Amino acid sequence: MNVTLFVTCLVDLFHVNVGKATVELLERLGCTIHFPEAQTCCGQPAYNSGYVKEAKEAMKHMIRTFEHAEYIVTPSGSCATMFKEYPHIFKGDSEWEERAQHVANKTYELTQFIVDVLKIEDVGARLEGKATYHTSCHMTRLLGVKDAPLTLLQHVKGLEVVPLPNAHNCCGFGGTFSVKMGPISEQMVDEKIQCIEQVEADYLIGADCGCLMNIGGRIERKGKPIRVMHIAEVLNSR
């Protein structure tokens, strides 16, 4: 199956291992990976800050870059949601709405793609320890992908997955919120970490690098013995 990878800017620049794991995992599952070099960012930082004009320039660039793909797969629930929002954002634009729809229709978050398109629930991964999974807000509420990551994690050998208390509460990332509203964000991420500690998890697993940068960065700052992993890294563990 031909997969065009939208790796996301965060993975490209800061979390290269997540990208590597995504490629290796998908190849192991029989996919051929294509990577359009022209890809940049989905436009979300500008869009969510109210800079719609600037965001649209980025979005048009991404539509041009991805519109000929067969399947667009990305290791981020939030960035996948942004692609899905494109038609809504370009509504009424005779040139771009249809092209945006075309891109949105073919876009999948990584775990959603594995479970719903590849129809695989056990990817043959192995990881020893106790883990809890952070449900990121955009992926859960807006993209509607709730079960796929848990289904895949349940099949990881050696891994005990325990529910995270108050999982529905946001971790406090929210893009520019994390810096604009620092003191509030700090309280939110601290409560999230308390919940992770409560279940005594060795690993915190998530499917969005934004949340993981936030939770992980705070965990590191506080020197907590919790390892933060992207779900692609977990599923690529053997």
Next chain:
Amino acid sequence: MAMKINMGEFHERVEKGIHNTFMRGAVAGAQERLRTRRLEAAEELGNWEEWRALGEEIRQHTLENLDYYLMQLSENVKKRGGHVFFAQTAEEANDYICRVVASKQAKKIVKSKSMVTEEIHMNAALEKLGCEVIETDLGEYILQVDDHDPPSHIVAPALHKNKEQIRDVFQEKLAYTKTEKPEELALHARHMLRHEYMTADVGITGCNFAIAESGSITLVTNEGNADLVTALPKTQITVMGMERIVPTFEEMEVLVSLLTRSAVGQKLTSYITVLTGPRDKGEVDGPEEFHLVIVDNGRSDILGTEFQPVLQCIRCAACVNVCPVYRHIGGHSYGSIYSGPIGAVLSPLLGGYDDYKELPYASTLCAACTEACPVKIPLHELLLKHRQTIVEREGKAPISEKLAMKAFGLGAASSLLYKLGSKVAPTAVHPFTVNDRISKGPGPLKAWTDIREFPAPEKERFRDWLKQRGNE
């Protein structure tokens, strides 16, 4: 703006909220209880999503035809012997209410819970006239006794207080001698209030839903206080926001069901009262005179704009009860009687951006509010629209942010610029990097690294690795 509370800078208010451990304990506990009960009540009803869709449809239909239904309501109230006054502003509403009160030479007024009367600051206007205004909703009563502490939640106004604090207030102000047991506290308030109902000249209520086809008003309470407010005094004044209207009893039933389940997780509240006009011939109770004050106060400016969906709100506070930001800062930080997500959308519209420009940013856009709303208001999208308006129309965004976003727009729309920028990024932040981590970031990174570690950009980007590997 009368809806304003807690003067001072937004960030100072937030700081104060974050350090109020009593309040935070009370809010987190209440959020958990109310959220769980709401989910159970929705589950019990079954096909909740269909109910939400119906609720949305009813509200949208009513707003699209608001002029028609308001006219119908007004005619039917008059037919039943009531008086109707359309107030364009808070001042007009207060003037009218004061005129009615003055014409009755009223001294004592009992009041049931109403957000719109808070919004227009009605109590202050009546007190200026020399009247005593007594809140009869238990939460509102507690706040009034506590030197007019402002409400922090649209359904449970005293949510920020725990029972020990309420006991202390009662001991200090009401010569209360018993314990912090809720039953004992409520009984004391009841004793204090019973006498007030009997001796009040005027009763003032809010309105959950006015029913256009019959000219009725619907009041939803758990305490029965609104029934006493409307049954005993000779004159009744009901104040409603102009959008709080339904076409018929049929729609009222749907919305009440959504309201009580979403607000408090109940199938029905203890009292749902529908009142039509003043006391009729042969009726044993009710007021001799009935006045309906329909308040605009900025609402018609929202009609027909992209913010119109906010007028669908039925004031259930489900969005407040799931908001992770409200959870940590409490209602008073919003600086408005309307707090939480609905407040962050509504307050800038009714009160202006000068006072409320921070509120649209006090959200992670996690969409918990949108998911919880029983009438499907896209709250997080409306927050985004506010941000867009602040940037594009109001020109209130900081210049550094504008430049950064301009650069982002250019960089993300050009693969060449993006590649160049990402290539030099590790070198640019190299002086701040220790063990691939940035702990004390420069410029815009500082706000991040004040709280958390930041990963240094990797020397080999993902795309470099992939290229070397031979993928295309």
